[in-house]
């Protein structure tokens with residue numbers, strides 16, 4: 635095989651509950667991931683060494699050296715296989731960079747699936763999940779897709795059944811927010827307030843809304859403990875969220891660590907209209923309609 639293509643989705647967190655800061659610097663999370671139909675495409679071609687090229691409008695914001703998560707994933711897979719394999723990775727990037735939609739993790743997951751196939755390794759999903767967990771806490775979910783709850787640092791995953799398709803609008807912001815700085819701001823705000831941080835708990839009403847496919851109930855149960863920190867670092871996001879609510883979004887939240895704003899729509903037509911209204915009124919410079927859940931990293 636000389637070339638392999640994998641499609642891999644972005645995610646939104648429909649619940650992100652962040653526990654107290656641990657001694658090791660991480661937080662215990664209850665993190666409900668939901669994969670949505672904004673995709674990066676990772677092509678892996680035969681080569682002597684491991685390289686990456688990024689295409690698309692986000693290309694200039696992504697490193698192409700050893701800091702690229704797709705390169706790190708390919709190297710980790712080659713190490714696991716015990717051989718010095720090569721691959722030229724070409725990524726068509728549609729997932730916003732540093733947008734809270736796990737774009738880098740998606741590329742890492744895509745590289746794992748693509749190189750497993752290109753190199754004829756035939757590793758089972760469990761092995762890829764294990765390597766993914768070492769690469770970053772969002773990478774296993776990018777492999778899995780669908781809807782799933784992550785506990786621990788977010789990397790211990792259980793799939794959640796969903797009773798239907800949900801329709802979304804995503805408004806990426808100009809300029810990303812670093813995940814580490816948003817967690818840091820969250821810790822700082824909590825310290826200043828002095829309030830006791832509760833242990834994170836899965837929201838039963840949210841689970842029920844997902845299970846029955848009830849978009850109205852899902853909209854009123856969306857939650858993100860990082861949102862206040864993201865809004866403190868990027869105050870303009872508050873008016874984008876408000877504009878979405880005024881245009882009938884069933885729920886409006888910052889996606890993960892932001893700054894992408896996520897709006898839950900009633901159906902596909904409403905999502906299209908909402909995306910149009912957000913851009914026409916200048917509340918967002920771009921807005922993309924998408925649906926979920928969708929499959930994780932998939933060979934095409």
Ligand code: ATP
Pocket residue numbers: 695696697701702703704730731732733734735736737738739741742772810811813890891892
């Ligand atoms: P998350 O939602 O998982 O917290 P994010 O969506 O906010 O992450 P990413 O798009 O994954 O953020 O990018 C975070 C940083 O990782 C970027 O600033 C970029 O420099 C770096 N990076 C490394 N490899 C990649 C890649 N393949 N795609 C995107 N960013 C990458």
